[in-house]
Amino acid sequence: MTLKQYRGAKLAIVMILAAVFGQSIVRENFFLPIALLAAGVLIMFFLRQRVGKNEIIADERDYQVGGKAALLAIQIYSWIAVVSMFAFYSQKSVDPIFEAMGMVLAFSTTILLLLYALIFRYYHKFKFTDKSFLYTLAVLTLFIVLAVVGLRLFSGPEDTWICDNGQWVRHGHPDAPMPVTECGEKGEAENVAWLDIKAAVENCEVKSVMQTHSQEVTAVLKDGRELQAVEDNIDDIFAVVLKNKDKCGDIVMSTE
Amino acid sequence: MENKIKQLRQKYKMTQEELARLAEVRRETIVFLEQGKYNPSLQLAHNIAKILKIKIDDLFIFEDK
Numbered sequence: 001m002t003l004k005q006y007r008g009a010k011l012a013i014v015m016i017l018a019a020v021f022g023q024s025i026v027r028e029n030f031f032l033p034i035a036l037l038a039a040g041v042l043i044m045f046f047l048r049q050r051v052g053k054n055e056i057i058a059d060e061r062d063y064q065v066g067g068k069a070a071l072l073a074i075q076i077y078s079w080i081a082v083v084s085m086f087a088f089y090s091q092k093s094v095d096p097i098f099e100a101m102g103m104v105l106a107f108s109t110t111i112l113l114l115l116y117a118l119i120f121r122y123y124h125k126f127k128f129t130d131k132s133f134l135y136t137l138a139v140l141t142l143f144i145v146l147a148v149v150g151l152r153l154f155s156g157p158e159d160t161w162i163c164d165n166g167q168w169v170r171h172g173h174p175d176a177p178m179p180v181t182e183c184g185e186k187g188e189a190e191n192v193a194w195l196d197i198k199a200a201v202e203n204c205e206v207k208s209v210m211q212t213h214s215q216e217v218t219a220v221l222k223d224g225r226e227l228q229a230v231e232d233n234i235d236d237i238f239a240v241v242l243k244n245k246d247k248c249g250d251i252v253m254s255t256e
Numbered sequence: 257m258e259n260k261i262k263q264l265r266q267k268y269k270m271t272q273e274e275l276a277r278l279a280e281v282r283r284e285t286i287v288f289l290e291q292g293k294y295n296p297s298l299q300l301a302h303n304i305a306k307i308l309k310i311k312i313d314d315l316f317i318f319e320d321k
Contacts, residue, residue, distance in 0.1 A: 059281040060297050061288060 001047065003055040009047050013040045074116055081109040086150075093192070096162055110144060160192055176200060176227055193229035194236075200227060201240050201251070208252035209237050258317040262290040264308040279303045 017033070017040055024033040051057060058066075088102035117136055161179055162171045168178050176196030197219045200206050210218045217237045219227045231237050241251045265275050272290075276283040279300060288294035289304075296304070305312045 054277055056276070056280060056282045059285050060300060061281070061285040061294055 001050040001052065003051060003057065006047055006051045006055075006057070010044060013043060016040075074112060078109050078113060081105045082147075085109070093162075096164060106147065110140075114140065161196070162192075177203060177205070191229065191232060193227070194231055197227050197229050197231075197237070198240050201237075201244055201248070204244070204248035206241075206248075206251055208254070209241060210254045211235070211237050212256045257295055257319070258292050259289065260310070260315055260317075261286070261304060261308070264310060264315070265290075268308065275304070275307065278307050 017036060020036050021033050024030060048057065082105075085102045085105040088098040088105065092099035092102070117140065121130075121133055121136075160171050160174050161168045161176070163169075170178075174196070176193075177199055179192065179195040179199045194217070197206075197209075197217055200219055200221060201209070205221050205223075206219045207222045208220045210220075211231070211234075215231045215234055215236075217229050217231050219237075221227065238253055241253055245251075261275075265272070272283050272286045276286045279286070280303070281300060285294065285296075285300075289296060301312050301316065305315045308315065
């Protein structure tokens with residue numbers, strides 16, 4: 001087999017695989033593409049053996065360029081993935097699926113970088129006790145820890161109620177009771193922390209409320225816990241308290 | 257890095273394809289080498305120097321930085 005024929009066969013296999021992959025996604029059949037991929041790899045391996053001995057498929061220059069291209073591709077992918085991950089994670093209150101997408105990106109990027117570091121080290125015939133490897137491992141661990149801490153710091157409260165398919169779902173361990181307002185397309189866009197305070201007032205669980213000029217509301221519950229939120233409009237909290245005065249009695253109100 | 261590969265290849269009336277086959281690399285690698293756009297490995301430099309019957313030092317023009 002000549003190199004030209006080998007390249008033609010490779011191109012044909014790639015085109016067949018691409019067509020099958022596309023159809024499989026549309027038809028949601030994932031067994032066929034995996035089986036075909038395995039068959040394609042085997043066929044390519046077989047054909048590669050049949051290429052004439054005088055035909056060079058790839059030489060040192062290809063490997064050098066391939067190495068540089070792979071490194072650059074990994075770096076570009078990692079940067080895009082990290083930025084996208086933070087963007088997705090910051091939007092998790094809009095739709096919980098964004099959190100899952102952010103996590104998939106975070107873990108896939110970390111695994112890719114770890115895999116790259118391990119393969120790189122393997123080709124350098126290193127020992128796992130080498131100082132440079134331990135240093136790399138420490139840097140990677142620090143990066144992962146910082147990424148997780150960063151996500152926790154910049155992604156808002158973890159313990160809250162999330163609206164999922166029209167039902168309130170507990171996320172973490174929220175202090176507030178389940179919101180009494182309807183959860184739907186409208187509810188998802190609403191201020192959940194504020195809804196928690198409203199619900200607490202309506203359930204007569206609040207002892208006192210305090211409002212600042214910047215519409216920040218603090219509600220002290222009868223069991224000593226505190227809830228904080230930003231009300232939608234100034235004095236909303238007082239309107240809610242007065243509305244429930246007959247049911248719950250006097251609630252101490254204060255402002256800045 | 258400049259080199260004398262093209263001159264010596266022509267001296268021995270060899271095509272790029274023939275030199276590539278003898279050095280066990282692709283023809284494109286010889287093209288890039290002749291244009292000075294690729295620095296070969298020590299092994300490849302040794303192979304080409306041997307094929308063209310010249311010392312590595314004389315085949316490649318090293319510039320001190």
